[in-house]
Amino acid sequence: MAKFIYKAKNGPDKTVEGELDAETSAEAVARIDAMGYSPVWVREKDAEAGRSGLWRKGISQREITVFTRQLASLTKSGVPILKALSTIAGQTGNIAFGKVIKDLENTIRDGSMLSEALARYPVLFPELYVNMVRSGESGGVLDTILFRLSESREKEEEVRRKVQSATAYPILVIFVGIITVLVLLIFFLPRVASIFKDYGYDKLPLPTRMVIGLSDFFAGSWYWMLIVIGLFAAIFKRLMSLEKGRITIDRMKLGLPILGKFIMESEVARFARTLSLLIQTGISIDKALGLSASVLNNAVLKEEVEEVRKNTITQGMSVSAGLKKARYFPAFVANMAAVGEEGGKLDESMLEIASFYEKEVEQQSRLATSLLEPLLILIVGVVVGFIVAAMLLPIFELSTVVR
Secondary structure, eight states: OEEEEEEEEETTTEEEEEEEEESSHHHHHHHHHHTTOEEEEEEEHHHHHHHHHHHHTTOOHHHHHHHHHHHHHHHHTTOOHHHHHHHHHHHOSOHHHHHHHHHHHHHHHTTOOHHHHHTTOTTTSOHHHHHHHHHHHHHTOHHHHHHHHHHHHHHHHHHHHHHHHHHHHHHHHHHHHHHHHHHIIIIIHHHHHGGGTTTOGGGSOHHHHHHHHHHHHHHHHHHHHHHHHHHHHHHHHHHHHSHHHHHHHHHHHHTSTTHHHHHHHHHHHHHHHHHHHHHHTTOOHHHHHHHHHHTOSOHHHHHHHHHHHHHHHHSOOOHHHHHHHOSSSOHHHHHHHHHHHHTTOHHHHHHHHHHHHHHHHHHHHHHHHHHHHHHHHHHHHHHHHHHHHHHHHHHHHHHHHHO
């Protein structure tokens, strides 16, 4: 027996949604009729979830942002939502995403709102996105909300691109350096070391013996190293899938000397920008905090925001007071929130916080890049130079003896 989700009319003005168990869609429609409702649409739940996952493949976040911007421009120009979706579907170069947009159009034509249609694709359009669109629909300002949403996504993508570009070169240097050293130790050094067999291992210089010993270890145990690395990766993945394990690992990340501060500031910027956007759209503060927590990647910070949200509901505590009690959120965030609450402009204060930390993240990534690049090149050069020098030392000694 399969699960079906449905939308139905209960009288001329009222609509209801729900799910039920049935063997076929025809049986599901019959059961809805028996409840006294007029079905608008009926769809199999598992098929919807599977289709959402299918459409996610090959569809980038950038395409979602462009779609949001285009839809905002068209709706602001007075184009009906169905016509706007049809126009965007015809312009997109991604076939899979074009089908998604066509499906959104068909769902709306069946009587659903845009937010309801978007909710069918939770991987592409998360709860935050859907709630903002629903808020725009209820307030009659859908175009304004879509513009704000696209601007927020573009700003987040810009920060992400800057961080990625700043870390790309150091990662490449580390990768190339490790591969170079391993190739030298595993493949080339055993052949070169065979030259010194007759020379006597005990007579070799200390650096040469160190390098040969390391080479023998890697050459004879490289497959064990791969097994150990794979095992650690599997354990790490398992820990990340468990709530307690992820919280422990994320807490360790925040405790790292330099990287911890970088993670914290980038997460705070994302949280503040999202909260500002949600408050501007008129979403209640408790729901806004819950949705803002959902965009955070760090489980520890997410837990702290959830605690702030609970305090605002159960104890009537202000957002700033809740943030002051948080361990990992900087005092600057709580103080700025307090100023915003006093002036009735919490959204503006949150936007200032986001802008401040986004600039901090950009400056830190740029500084880290300028320092890391020469340092990593120097380290790789020293390691490779040491290996080469260690293998040349016996040759120099042999040539001295011959003379």
